[in-house]
Amino acid sequence: MAQDKERTAPKATGRGTYAVGDARRAKILDTAVEHFAQWGFHASSLARIANDCGITQGGLLHHFRSKEDLLLSVLAQSEQHDVERLFSGPEESVAAYYATVVALAADNARRPGLVRMYNTLVGESGHAGHPAHEYFTQRYARVLAHNVRLLEAGVARGELRPGTDCEAVARETLAVMDGLQIQWMLAPEAVDMPARLHGYLDRQLRGISVSGTGLPAAAPSA
Amino acid sequence: MAQDKERTAPKATGRGTYAVGDARRAKILDTAVEHFAQWGFHASSLARIANDCGITQGGLLHHFRSKEDLLLSVLAQSEQHDVERLFSGPEESVAAYYATVVALAADNARRPGLVRMYNTLVGESGHAGHPAHEYFTQRYARVLAHNVRLLEAGVARGELRPGTDCEAVARETLAVMDGLQIQWMLAPEAVDMPARLHGYLDRQLRGISVSGTGLPAAAPSA
Numbered sequence A, B: 001m002a003q004d005k006e007r008t009a010p011k012a013t014g015r016g017t018y019a020v021g022d023a024r025r026a027k028i029l030d031t032a033v034e035h036f037a038q039w040g041f042h043a044s045s046l047a048r049i050a051n052d053c054g055i056t057q058g059g060l061l062h063h064f065r066s067k068e069d070l071l072l073s074v075l076a077q078s079e080q081h082d083v084e085r086l087f088s089g090p091e092e093s094v095a096a097y098y099a100t101v102v103a104l105a106a107d108n109a110r111r112p113g114l115v116r117m118y119n120t121l122v123g124e125s126g127h128a129g130h131p132a133h134e135y136f137t138q139r140y141a142r143v144l145a146h147n148v149r150l151l152e153a154g155v156a157r158g159e160l161r162p163g164t165d166c167e168a169v170a171r172e173t174l175a176v177m178d179g180l181q182i183q184w185m186l187a188p189e190a191v192d193m194p195a196r197l198h199g200y201l202d203r204q205l206r207g208i209s210v211s212g213t214g215l216p217a218a219a220p221s222a
Helices: A017-043 A046-053 A057-063 A067-088 A094-109 A112-124 A133-156 A166-186 A193-208 B017-043 B046-053 B057-063 B067-088 B094-109 B112-124 B133-156 B166-186 B193-208
Strands: none
Touching: A017 A046, A017 A057, A017 A067, A017 A112, A017 B017, A017 B112, A046 A057, A046 A067, A067 A094, A067 A112, A067 A133, A094 A112, A094 A133, A094 A166, A094 A193, A112 A166, A112 B017, A112 B112, A112 B166, A133 A166, A133 B166, A166 A193, A166 B112, A166 B133, A166 B166, A166 B193, A193 B166, A193 B193, B017 B046, B017 B057, B017 B067, B017 B112, B046 B057, B046 B067, B067 B094, B067 B112, B067 B133, B094 B112, B094 B133, B094 B166, B094 B193, B112 B166, B133 B166, B166 B193
């Protein structure tokens, strides 16, 4: 969760200017998340981001070569969090993996700025000329392939029903996650995102598991 | 489908300048769809939209009071199409309604510019300060309420299982539609959007219908 505000305070590591540089870089990334979320890529301005960080545009360009570089760095950092979260969980069953996916949605519900940025950027990246179009196209292909592999492993070990259309199920799961994020940002008080995702994955799993069982009850929210 | 290119040609109605005015208004709306899709609201410019229409910014302001007015007019027009499509279909069963929803997705697959605009604008409207935030919040509430009513009617007449969580099912359907639109814009050749939606609704309906039957096979794409 590298965007957490506490990351912006340099650690007392004795690394001197390196720690100051790391802190400044983190501060720029945090600030860029808010700007891209609110204004989108095209209407965001490096000068205004720098100003909000209390540095000059030249100082910002010392850390990021261009607005495109800052955009892709922000996206890479947010993906890194997701990957660490998903890959740190157990993969011995589809049910266990789905529990990790719900936990990730619970993380996201505590990071509205990141979710807002994600929704804004993935929406505008549908245009082939957008600087993150290629990034998102590849990110979706990666996430889809990962989910399909996990489901196919579930079929192979007899957890899921033979003949399960793993790509259809994986695409559906990704779609529900993205769509719930949209609904949540528009009406956060009306949508319990991790609970809705849990309900969906539970019903989905009952439909495709050999035993007909779904997900264990979700852990209560922190 | 008011954004169709043929709408920009004035009809030979003999209405004279009214017809010219209608055609110009339609041309501005078509052009705005493309600009909002590519640049988002904030980076779109009335001057550039007017220029692409071959008129002055003053000429554009004769039809739309402001960029916010143009934005909300574009959104209202796209919603109008959806409403006419969905309400023209039969509502005697949830299965029939779902067939209409799949037909709407097939419409959308023929209107990538509109889908791209939708994804861009709904993404950035997650920010409470966005000029379409209130519009989208209310649009989602309307669509959700409509879907919940149809599902509850299905339960009441014995088509759907008693105890079906209609709000959960309706939110899931909306989420899958939005999420598939994102996947489709990023990789149109890899995602058959209406077919994926049909597959999802078919599985969903098998799970909640009393008879355990799903959707009839989709009509072949036009």
